[in-house]
Amino acid sequence: MFYNSEILLYIIVDFKRESNILQRIIIIAGPSGVGKTTVSKYLTEKYHIPRVVTHTTRPIRKGEIPGKSYYFENDKSFKKLHFFEHVKYGEYQYGSSKEALEKAWKKNDLVSLIVETDGVKSYLEKLGKQVYFIYLTVSDFSVLKKRLLARGDQASEIDKRLNSYEFKRDLHLSDELAKEAHVLNNDNWKETAKKIDEIIAKLDNE
Ligand SMILES: Nc1nc2c(ncn2[C@@H]2O[C@H](COP(=O)(O)OP(=O)(O)O)[C@@H](O)[C@H]2O)c(=O)[nH]1
Numbered sequence: 471m472f473y474n475s476e477i478l479l480y481i482i483v484d485f486k487r488e489s490n491i492l493q494r495i496i497i498i499a500g501p502s503g504v505g506k507t508t509v510s511k512y513l514t515e516k517y518h519i520p521r522v523v524t525h526t527t528r529p530i531r532k533g534e535i536p537g538k539s540y541y542f543e544n545d546k547s548f549k550k551l552h553f554f555e556h557v558k559y560g561e562y563q564y565g566s567s568k569e570a571l572e573k574a575w576k577k578n579d580l581v582s583l584i585v586e587t588d589g590v591k592s593y594l595e596k597l598g599k600q601v602y603f604i605y606l607t608v609s610d611f612s613v614l615k616k617r618l619l620a621r622g623d624q625a626s627e628i629d630k631r632l633n634s635y636e637f638k639r640d641l642h643l644s645d646e647l648a649k650e651a652h653v654l655n656n657d658n659w660k661e662t663a664k665k666i667d668e669i670i671a672k673l674d675n676e
């Protein structure tokens with residue numbers, strides 16, 4: 471009897487894996503400086519939730535680690551990659567691969583990914599209910615520039631970023647994405663961390 475129920479449990483777990491019910495992805499979006507990387511790091515450090523590493527042609531920033539923050543590419547190497555989705559943001563290319571997603575899912579059934587809002591749409595279309603979409607925002611957009619300066623970004627890069635079409639677009643959500651989003655205000659990190667803890671507890675119980 472005990473043996474049979476063990477087999478049954480194995481079949482259920484295996485079925486869930488096969489049908490991808492267990493594999494989920496927390497997608498984090500929002501404007502530059504809002505705290506996407508900070509949230510992703512918190513998920514990794516506190517909950518061992520790995521981040522799907524994406525590719526970019528933008529220059530590496532102070533404090534970033536190649537292969538961990540991003541895979542840093544040039545225009546030629548970027549063209550050779552096989553992407554799940556890719557976009558131009560400002561003057562640089564960004565893209566995520568199915569291989570990187572599978573690699574992260576091999577480590578853990580719950581992973582995180584940072585993308586801009588067109589990327590969010592692609593993931594929602596392709597992965598549907600496996601996606602938990604967090605949109606980060608702040609009450610006063612003027613803090614974003616201050617945070618980018620405090621992060622040590624170059625002033626010239628900050629100006630280009632803040633004036634880009636994509637940055638301005640991602641200050642707000644389209645109606646279509648708003649329906650799917652869990653909006654999190656990140657004015658205050660302690661409060662944000664508490665809200666993330668609640669989200670993880672909820673996801674663990676689903
Ligand atoms: N669609 C898509 N967006 C990405 C990808 N990787 C990063 N991004 C987005 O590209 C934008 C610029 O990223 P980054 O240069 O690191 O600037 P940050 O927002 O200031 O940290 C952000 O909105 C990221 O979410 C990707 O693989 N696909």
Ligand SMILES: Nc1ncnc2c1ncn2[C@@H]1O[C@H](COP(=O)(O)OP(=O)(O)O)[C@@H](O)[C@H]1O
Binds near residue numbers: 500503
């Ligand atoms: N709630 C917050 N209050 C103040 N500073 C924050 C907060 N959240 C993140 N930061 C800081 O703001 C800067 C930008 O955060 P980051 O996570 O890199 O943003 P993003 O990845 O969205 O561009 C970092 O220096 C980070 O430490």
